[in-house]
Amino acid sequence: MFTIGAFANAGRATLMRISGMLHLTPNVTGRIVLINYWVLGQRIVARLRERTYEAAIRQEVEFVERGEGDVISRLSVDSSIVGESVTQNLSDGLRSIIMASVGLGAMFYISPQLTILMLAVVPPVSLGAVFYGRYLKKLSNKTQEALGDMTKVAQESLSALRTVQSFNAHKAEQEKFDERVGTVLSLARKEAVASGIFFGSTGWSGNVTLLALLAYGERSSIMRGIGAGIRIFDLLERKPAINPDLGVEVEPSRLGPIRFENVTFQYPSRPEVTVLKDLYLEINVGESVAIVGGSGSGKSSINALLLRYYDPVKGKVTFDGQDIREFKPASWRSVIGVVPQDPVLFTGTIASNIAYGNESATREEIEAAARQANCEFVWGMPKGFDTEIGRLSLSGGQRQRLAIARALLKKPAILALDEATSALDATSEHRVNDAIEKILRSRQTTCIIVAHRLSTIARAERIVVLEEGHITETGTYRQLVRRKDSRFRALMAAQLNAAVGDPPTPDVEQQLEADKQPSPPVEPPQPSRSSADAII
Numbered sequence: 001m002f003t004i005g006a007f008a009n010a011g012r013a014t015l016m017r018i019s020g021m022l023h024l025t026p027n028v029t030g031r032i033v034l035i036n037y038w039v040l041g042q043r044i045v046a047r048l049r050e051r052t053y054e055a056a057i058r059q060e061v062e063f064v065e066r067g068e069g070d071v072i073s074r075l076s077v078d079s080s081i082v083g084e085s086v087t088q089n090l091s092d093g094l095r096s097i098i099m100a101s102v103g104l105g106a107m108f109y110i111s112p113q114l115t116i117l118m119l120a121v122v123p124p125v126s127l128g129a130v131f132y133g134r135y136l137k138k139l140s141n142k143t144q145e146a147l148g149d150m151t152k153v154a155q156e157s158l159s160a161l162r163t164v165q166s167f168n169a170h171k172a173e174q175e176k177f178d179e180r181v182g183t184v185l186s187l188a189r190k191e192a193v194a195s196g197i198f199f200g201s202t203g204w205s206g207n208v209t210l211l212a213l214l215a216y217g218e219r220s221s222i223m224r225g226i227g228a229g230i231r232i233f234d235l236l237e238r239k240p241a242i243n244p245d246l247g248v249e250v251e252p253s254r255l256g257p258i259r260f261e262n263v264t265f266q267y268p269s270r271p272e273v274t275v276l277k278d279l280y281l282e283i284n285v286g287e288s289v290a291i292v293g294g295s296g297s298g299k300s301s302i303n304a305l306l307l308r309y310y311d312p313v314k315g316k317v318t319f320d321g322q323d324i325r326e327f328k329p330a331s332w333r334s335v336i337g338v339v340p341q342d343p344v345l346f347t348g349t350i351a352s353n354i355a356y357g358n359e360s361a362t363r364e365e366i367e368a369a370a371r372q373a374n375c376e377f378v379w380g381m382p383k384g385f386d387t388e389i390g391r392l393s394l395s396g397g398q399r400q401r402l403a404i405a406r407a408l409l410k411k412p413a414i415l416a417l418d419e420a421t422s423a424l425d426a427t428s429e430h431r432v433n434d435a436i437e438k439i440l441r442s443r444q445t446t447c448i449i450v451a452h453r454l455s456t457i458a459r460a461e462r463i464v465v466l467e468e469g470h471i472t473e474t475g476t477y478r479q480l481v482r483r484k485d486s487r488f489r490a491l492m493a494a495q496l497n498a499a500v501g502d503p504p505t506p507d508v509e510q511q512l513e514a515d516k517q518p519s520p521p522v523e524p525p526q527p528s529r530s531s532a533d534a535i536i
């Protein structure tokens with residue numbers, strides 16, 4: 001064996017002598033080869049990304065929506081790996097071919113018998129390499145899948161950060177992500193061990209060569225690594241504008257009015273636009289207030305401030321007389337149930353979606369909340385509450401009802417509801433309205449509703465009309481609708497007309513006329529279905 005080793009070294013020395021004759025120092029040759037291959041690699045990666053994106057965007061919606069993260073990871077990580085391995089393998093392969101053929105030629109020249117003896121090891125080693133290669137490929141595939149899964153989890157929660165924060169689900173999301181990171185780590189470890197065996201089989205000289213190659217060729221990747229590291233550390237060191245660790249806990253049983261005290265607000269990304277101007281709004285314990293106003297008047301921004309996604313620029317929001325900035329954000333959000341305009345569902349079962357951020361909820365509690373929110377469609381599904389759902393696999397109305405159930409499960413002292421503006425199918429819409437009405441009637445929860453439907457507006461105890469960032473009118477539905485020149489009437493008529501089509505339809509006029517009549521003392525008004533559920 002020693003003789004064969006010495007013999008192979010003699011072949012390698014011959015190759016070195018040849019490159020010496022061509023006046024190519026290993027340093028210069030290495031640099032040229034590396035730069036060329038690096039550029040080639042980048043071109044391959046760019047082409048691959050374009051083609052992958054082109055293919056992804058042509059797929060059926062279901063494929064991408066179910067495995068969004070996977071597609072993104074193929075675009076970012078997989079394509080780099082392919083690019084790197086193609087160039088790396090290509091350069092390694094070329095180098096090996098040259099070394100092997102020149103070396104073998106020299107060896108044959110010195111002693112054909114010894115060369116043939118040495119070549120006898122080639123077939124079993126090749127066979128081993130084939131099986132070993134397959135194993136490595138499978139392992140790498142699994143790692144990529146795990147990476148895709150990890151990206152998907154991160155993407156789902158980051159794209160729904162408002163939901164994650166309002167349901168205090170950081171811990172659950174972190175655990176989910178950590179689990180994926182763990183899987184990736186253990187697979188990567190397996191891959192490293194497997195590669196280690198591979199390199200180990202080439203003996204100490206192989207390892208030394210590899211180290212030299214790494215030290216020599218990887219300098220540019222280290223620089224790239226530093227660049228990427230800076231971006232990561234920037235995020236790690238960033239202090240959140242709303243510190244999640246500062247503040248006092250809110251007693252879950254604490255009740256009190258909510259006050260927006262002369263609040264002025266601009267979004268940090270658009271400081272030139274004042275969304276809310278010196279707004280004063282008081283909502284008493286158990287009261288339901290509907291906020292109405294034209295698109296862009298600042299309705300949703302009120303909810304965003306209430307939930308402390310943002311802080312006011314001037315003025316303050318108080319709960320029971322205390323500035324909500326004094327509360328720990330998670331503790332404050334835990335007393336508020338949120339139903340956003342376009343609710344987000346997460347990968348998982350219907351039950352886990354209703355119990356989002358509320359892991360201790362029992363099946364009975366989940367079902368009770370679903371019943372309260374008119375989610376009867378769940379019982380009709382073959383697997384009921386254990387049905388697996390993707391982000392968008394339910395209708396808008398069903399999603400909104402699940403979101404209502406999710407919010408009700410928290411038994412919140414305050415309910416912040418943003419009605420869906422998009423049209424829901426007739427049955428769903430009716431069931432959503434019905435669920436909201438049930439909540440409004442119960443009078444246990446303080447409700448602040450960004451309302452778009454007449455039926456909800458009519459049911460709320462008080463209506464505030466928001467125009468250009470401040471409240472221009474406030475009163476009950478009857479008071480506002482009866483006031484001949486009220487801004488509310490004008491808003492309703494204009495928006496209903498816009499929804500139904502010009503010129504004003506008899507429906508709108510009839511509705512407004514009908515509402516002028518005195519109502520029965522106990523029953524709340526029952527606007528006719530044609531216009532009552534109209535989206536405004």
Ligand SMILES: Nc1ncnc2c1ncn2[C@@H]1O[C@H](COP(=O)(O)OP(=O)(O)OP(=O)(O)O)[C@@H](O)[C@H]1O
Pocket residue numbers: 267269270273275293294295296297298299300301302450
């Ligand atoms: N995240 C944001 N960053 C910057 N500007 C925003 C942001 N969200 C909303 N705005 C702007 O703030 C203003 C008020 O928006 P808001 O969503 O509160 O209105 P809205 O009354 O709820 O409208 P709609 O009924 O259409 O939902 C709009 O001009 C909007 O463009």
